[in-house]
Amino acid sequence: MATGARWDDLTVRLGTGAALVAIGAGGIWAGGHVFHALVALICGLMVWELVGMLMPGWRGQIGLGLLTGGAAMVAIYLPPGLALPLLIAPAILGFGLIARERALYMGYTVLVLLAGFGMMALRDDFGVTWMLWLVAVVVASDVMGYFAGRMIGGPRFWPRVSPKKTWSGTVAGWLGGAAVGTGFAGLTGAGTGLIAVSIAVALAAQMGDIAESAIKRHVGVKDSSSLLPGHGGLLDRFDGMLGASVFVLIAEQVVAFPPGVPS
Template sequence: MSGAAWGDLGTRLATGAGLVAVGAAGIWAGGHAFHVLVALVCGVMIWELGAMLDAPRAVRRGLGAAAGAAVLAAIYLPPGLALPVLLAPAVAGFALIARARGLCMGFTALVSLAGFGMMGVRDDFGALWMLWLVAVVVASDVAGYFAGRALGGPKFWPRVSPKKTWSGTVAGWIGGGAVGAALAGATGAGAGLIGVSVAVAMAAQMGDIAESAMKRHLGVKDSSALLPGHGGLLDRFDGMLGASLFVLIAEQVVTFPPGVAP
């Protein structure tokens, strides 16, 4: 096992610790503070998307601001009115950005809906279940990172994500399931929470793979250089996008929080 495989670990840990501190403070505060934090993150991710698509500076800034404002406004609107507000920046991006318009529209919609889903989890179910969602994504990412580098083995999709291995992928599922098992014991939830947690870990990995495929298609390494050791916010929160969108959909299929009586 070469030292090069772990060369960025210190930087990644330091940046990750800062992100955890800011995120934990926002989750703990909840309410308007959390809404603003999520909206800011979504706006920056759309700005990064515009930069990757070579949009003019004014366009990328405008779309980022519009997406952040739309996510923030949507949480205060009735659901029927929130949906067109959330999707409006995606339509605007399709009209204003010439390169990869379909990709731009899809990812903008994904970011907006995922941000809305995160705010909904915190508002409707409380800090504990928002922390569960974050913990599953983080556990999946950390378990996959260490298992992939320590165990190696066959690649998951080398053409799109050269470093992602099957050992890391499966370890991510186990990490997510372990979080679910721990919380199931603490809350009295049933085994269904473990299954949902594994599915959330899978969805987080899908978000990561989708973002990797987009970067490979566009010929860029990172979405930006905002976060040392991690790239940009879109690089760091791609898993949360997939997980949050999954939870938004899963709420319509299973009782949420899973295994916990209302």
């Protein structure tokens, strides 16, 4: 591949990325209803994209997207015991409606809703700082992996599923997570355990990316949609965030969070 071809999409990617950063930062800073609405909208659009990949042209695509967004928006205001059935409901309903790839739809829709719920809960319970930490880990892992993969290249990580992902980019993503963890440990007074957790979050983000790549490979599409110029769709952009958010939601039940922060 010619050197110029490696970077021919960079300008568009940076422009779209800057817009996403501005919208995301505004929502995180505002918190509360604004952030909840933004996350619910993203969840709904991601399931809309998922259904579009699995069942192109199906008329129920919009309906399942709206149902998913509505469930995400309502669930965060309910006690956890009532929220969980609501978070699963769009997956069960869609399972009964779509004609094929039912298990794939159901599993990934649950992942989307749990990730959305996890992000809203993280912002509500721990504030701006720790929501920014999560975003920073995912972004650092993605950006360092992108540039290392194109500048260093080398052996492919899993060519059958994600042909462009290299081992150099994968390891660079772990280092990006470690760097963010180190920085936030210094800013917040957290212990060195935060560095290890940040690396684990970067790994989870890469798993989310690989899972979405596997779906696209399975159904034979390049992008989940064309909503985001230079990035494809929301699933293409936020696949890492899905894995990272679900991991943090689970990790909170296992280890003290934020790790090592003085009470």
